[in-house]
Amino acid sequence: MTTLHLIAMQxxxxxxxxxxxxxxxxxxxxxxxxxxxxxxxxxxxxxxREKLLSGIQKGDKIxxxxxxxxxxxxxxxKTVLVQITDEVKVKFERSAISxxxxxxxxxxxxxx
Numbered sequence: 001m002t003t004l005h006l007i008a009m010q011x012x013x014x015x016x017x018x019x020x021x022x023x024x025x026x027x028x029x030x031x032x033x034x035x036x037x038x039x040x041x042x043x044x045x046x047x048x049r050e051k052l053l054s055g056i057q058k059g060d061k062i063x064x065x066x067x068x069x070x071x072x073x074x075x076x077x078k079t080v081l082v083q084i085t086d087e088v089k090v091k092f093e094r095s096a097i098s099x100x101x102x103x104x105x106x107x108x109x110x111x112x
Contacts, residue, residue, distance in 0.1 A: 053094045056080060063099040064092055 056062070060072045062082065073089065074081030080097070083089050 052100065053097060056094065056097065056100060057102075059102075061101040062097050063101070064096045065098045066096070068092075 056072060056075065058072055058075065061069070062072060062080075063069055064082075068082070068084065068090070070082035070084045070090070072080050073083045079091050079093055081089055081091050
């Protein structure tokens with residue numbers, strides 16, 4: 001009985017051709033799907049965000065990721081000075097800005 005079992009499990013002479021290729025195709029398909037569904041949109045979103053943050057101007061009304069509303073009154077390379085009220089001015093990192101509302105327009109940038 002064991003002999004029959006071993007004979008039945010032996011590979012056939014014609015099978016096994018293209019084994020490496022057929023094993024790589026599913027891996028490549030998964031990688032392509034991963035790239036087009038996750039990596040590429042994320043890179044585009046990051047470019048848009050960098051463009052948004054580099055385009056901040058004095059007078060822009062902003063909303064920070066913490067929900068603070070204010071008006072940009074000063075710019076530095078990595079920070080912005082935001083006026084919250086007449087007497088309160090706060091310095092934020094540019095990366096802390098989530099939305100820019102330019103006077104007379106709708107929201108310029110939102111991150112989700």
